[in-house]
Amino acid sequence: MGIFGFFNKNKKETLDKGLEKTKTSVFDKLARAVAGKSKVDDEVLDNLEEVLITSDVGVDTTLKIIERIENRVARDKYVSTSELNSILRQEIAALLSENNTEDNDNWELPTDHKPYVILVVGVNGVGKTTTIGKLAYQFKNAGKKVYLGAADTFRAAAVDQICIWGERVGVPVIKQQMGSDPASVTFDTLSSAKANNADVVIIDTAGRLHNKVGLMNELKKIKDVMKKVLPEAPDEVLLVLDGSTGQNAFEQAKQFAAVTQITSLAITKLDGTAKGGVVIGISDQLKVPVKYIGLGEKMEDLQLFNKAQFVDSLFKK
Numbered sequence: 139m140g141i142f143g144f145f146n147k148n149k150k151e152t153l154d155k156g157l158e159k160t161k162t163s164v165f166d167k168l169a170r171a172v173a174g175k176s177k178v179d180d181e182v183l184d185n186l187e188e189v190l191i192t193s194d195v196g197v198d199t200t201l202k203i204i205e206r207i208e209n210r211v212a213r214d215k216y217v218s219t220s221e222l223n224s225i226l227r228q229e230i231a232a233l234l235s236e237n238n239t240e241d242n243d244n245w246e247l248p249t250d251h252k253p254y255v256i257l258v259v260g261v262n263g264v265g266k267t268t269t270i271g272k273l274a275y276q277f278k279n280a281g282k283k284v285y286l287g288a289a290d291t292f293r294a295a296a297v298d299q300i301c302i303w304g305e306r307v308g309v310p311v312i313k314q315q316m317g318s319d320p321a322s323v324t325f326d327t328l329s330s331a332k333a334n335n336a337d338v339v340i341i342d343t344a345g346r347l348h349n350k351v352g353l354m355n356e357l358k359k360i361k362d363v364m365k366k367v368l369p370e371a372p373d374e375v376l377l378v379l380d381g382s383t384g385q386n387a388f389e390q391a392k393q394f395a396a397v398t399q400i401t402s403l404a405i406t407k408l409d410g411t412a413k414g415g416v417v418i419g420i421s422d423q424l425k426v427p428v429k430y431i432g433l434g435e436k437m438e439d440l441q442l443f444n445k446a447q448f449v450d451s452l453f454k455k
Contacts, residue, residue, distance in 0.1 A: 152439060152441070153451045155433070156408050168186075177219060183208060206229040207225060227450070245280035255364065255368060255374070256340045256374045258341060259345070259357065262293070267299045267300050273430070285310055321356075321359045321360050328368055375402070382411035392424075403426055405432065427443075428445075
């Protein structure tokens with residue numbers, strides 16, 4: 139079976155289309171980097187370094203990739219510029235593997251317990267609540283019983299938005315009045331989900347970074363309350379980042395990682411930007427796997443991240 143045997147053709151087309159702006163930008167820059175050169179030399183590597191940094195891969199991750207390619211050139215003695223695309227694919231896929239990024243092909247969940255609990259964090263405006271709605275759609279589509287918890291009680295719009303998503307997808311949303319204790323909402327959500335034999339619970343949280351101590355205390359309280367209902371919860375702490383903000387997303391990721399343990403990443407809005415390289419850099423710098431990527435407005439445009447397909451789409455000629 140071919141490389142995409144387990145990967146739905148329509149999903150691959152969505153991925154190709156979603157990364158088109160990034161791919162075009164990278165290829166244009168690569169073409170200029172190797173112009174007039176037949177082999178990879180120091181000048182080509184310097185140019186490649188600039189290509190990767192300006193594609194929002196990030197300085198530290200770029201230097202790692204360049205070092206890998208330098209080692210290839212030293213080992214093989216001669217590497218043609220026509221091979222550069224293929225080598226970049228291989229080295230970036232290897233780098234993502236080292237960051238524990240696994241290839242996900244379905245929406246299955248662990249079978250040893252349920253519900254599987256996902257605690258979602260991220261600043262306002264990155265597509266956090268929309269990502270939750272799309273996750274709910276994908277899990278429900280995979281035959282799972284889904285519950286949503288509206289624990290971002292500091293913004294009325296956040297509660298309203300998650301309720302709208304709940305109606306669209308056809309899954310229950312547990313909420314309280316605006317200003318309620320987020321931990322109380324979480325407790326009610328998990329209790330209800332457990333009593334009704336749900337498969338997966340997704341909890342929204344407030345996206346405030348200006349008061350880190352308050353955010354840290356709030357997330358700790360939510361986690362502590364979760365464990366009263368389900369000792370193993372949360373199973374996943376998902377950080378949602380807006381890929382179109384490039385290096386800004388890096389900073390947000392670092393700040394959230396400083397206040398709570400992040401176990402997975404969702405990177406949204408990749409279809410409207412040439413900054414798709416940020417996916418590689420953030421995963422490498424945080425040592426946290428990218429699990430979901432957002433590639434469009436439709437509910438099915440949130441995909442499980444598959445590094446092989448991602449790298450293929452990014453460097454597909």
